[in-house]
Amino acid sequence: MPARLVATVLAAGFAVLAFLPALPARAATPELPDRIAAAWQSDKIYVDARLRSPGELDRIRTAxxxxxxxxxxxxxxQTPYTRENISELPTLLHxxxxxxxxxxxxxxSDAYWSGQAELFRPAGLKGRTLTSVxxxxxxxxxxxxxxxxxxxxxxxxxxxxxxxGRPLPAIPAGDLEPDSSEHGMSVTDREDLSAYIGLGIGALAGFALTLARGLRRRSRRAKSEPDDEPPVDEWARHSEADEWIERxxxxxxxxxxxSxxxxxxxxxxxxxxxxLDAARTLRADQPEDLLALTGALVLARQAARVAGGGPVQPPCFFDPAHGPGTIQVDWSDDVEVPACRRCAQLVRSGRTPSGLQVWTKSGVLGLNREQVPYWTLDPDDNPMVATGFGALSDELPDRIAGRKDEVR
Known part of the structure; x- marks a missing residue:
């Protein structure tokens, strides 16, 4: 190639490179929490660009x-992202x-507003929870x-x-709904609901039972490395279950x-x-049983989420009280289970979360007691174990309603 032609090609190449830094980079769209947090740097009230700004924002600023x-x-x-993550958004933003x-x-969503809120206090400062108020x-x-x-x-x-501790002020009349007599479910609603509950009971029972047994065998073979999680405070679990039922x-x-x-x-x-009906049943029939208390907590939490417009989220398989199982992790051959972030990190690092521990009898005469992960119990004896509290299959409400004799 003639020297003059080489020089011309190189010069053209350098000219193109000189312009590249000036070209705008095509960055990925930031996640919603990142966009909100960035906007809050200039204004602590963020209104999504897709919405028409509501009036009376000054009332929020004054409050x-x-x-x-x-x-x-x-x-x-409402978007697929907010539908899946609404319960976690305040924590993600914090x-x-x-x-x-x-x-x-x-x-x-559908012209109706709902939301989530969390109050994060300075380190060491304690007080009433926002939920209790x-x-x-x-x-x-x-x-x-x-x-x-x-x-x-x-x-x-x-x-x-x-x-x-300041007292709550009265709500202005203009902020209150007009009186409505449409409270609760009608008799027809309850009849329809009863019929609905009866459908499909046991359709997934065989699969869930087989899966639970496989998990049980796998967990007995695995070496569990404790993650130093404190034992469950049953009185606290009482309070949590009752609080979520009320919510x-x-x-x-x-x-x-x-309307x-x-x-x-x-x-x-x-x-x-x-x-909610299944949660109430567990709470009433087995008020002191840790598995039943945890099942009531999970079901009531799901009921509150669904009533607020969100989708059903499976609980963390290892400890259902941890919260939604948002991450799928390998737990045995060809089996994945949903886990919270903390438990997922433990599994992916080769450790087995201690999970929800329950007391069981051991020894020749059954006189000894020891704490074991709930999933090592016999799934035939308890619907919470058989379904992983809904983490393995979403049939726990039906099993509570239609097969109460399985609840020990």
């Missing part, structure tokens, strides 16, 4: 100025911002849900009560007051009642 902690608010539309305060996420607030269910501002303002007031009842009561419910909302209502 936020009247409390002794920062308030972060995000108003977003992790990104890194400051104590009240984190409120309101989601709109909300449960005691008799007017909470009467707030309008076709606009976000009244709900956010009330959440700020509830957080202030939890934070420093589910409130969420369903609010859903029942809506013109869509077919999807009616299906969600029926499913939520099915899970």
């Amino acid at each position: 936020a100025r009247g409390v002794d902690f920062p308030v972060y608010v995000a108003l977003v539309p 992790a990104r911002v890194g400051r104590p305060g009240l984190y409120v996420v309101q989601v709109v 909300q449960l005691d607030d008799k007017q909470d269910l009467d707030i309008v849900d076709d606009q976000p501002v009244p709900q956010v303002v009330r959440t700020i007031q509830q957080a202030a009560t939890a934070y420093d 589910a009842e409130q969420a369903l009561a609010k859903l029942d007051t809506r 013109g419910k869509s077919a999807r909302q009616l299906d969600q209502r029926d499913d939520a009642y099915r899970r």
Whole structure:
């Protein structure tokens, strides 16, 4: 190649390279928590660009100025991401911002608003939980849900009560729903629900039982390395189960007051009642049994989520009280189970989470007692074990309703 031609080609190449840094980089779209956290740096009220900005945002700012902690608010539309992660969004946002305060996420779906909020205190500061204040607030269910501002303002007031004990103010009449007589389920609704519960019971029983037995055999072969998790406080589990049952009842009561419910909302209502009824059954029939208490907690938590418009999430297989099992991990040959982040990290590092430990009898005469992971128990004896509290198959509500004799 002639020297002049080589020089020309090289010069053209360098000219192109000189322009490359000036070209805009095509970056991946940031996740929703990252976008919200970035926007909060300039304004602690984030309104998604896809939404028309609601009026009265100044009411939120005024309420936020009247409390002794920062308030972060995000108003977003319902999307597959928010539907799957709404319960975790306040925690995810707090992790990104890194400051104590009240984190409120309101989601709109079918013109109705619902949300999640968490109050994060400065290190070492203790007090009432936001949830306990909300449960005691008799007017909470009467707030309008076709606009976000009244709900956010009330959440700020509830957080202030939890934070420093100030009394809750009365809710302005304009923020309250008109009186409605459409409370609870009608007789027809309950008959339909009973018929629905009867369908499909046992359809997945064989598969779930086989899977549970395989997990049991695998767990007995595996060497468990304790993860230093403290033993379960049964009284705390009592409180958690009762608290979630009450939250589910409130969420369903609010859903029942809506007029013109869509077919999807009616299906969600029926499913939520099915899970709540099963939770109540476990709580009433076996008030001191740790497996039943945990099952009631899981079912009530799912009922509250479904009534609020979210999808059913399986619990963490290893300890259902940990929260949703959002990560699939290999647990035995060709078997994956859902796990929370903490348990998933342990499994992927080659360790077996200690999981939910229950007392069992051992020894020749059965006089000794020892704590073992719940999944090592006989699945024939308990529907919670057979279904992994719903982590292996979503038939726990039906088994509680239709086969109470399996609950020990």
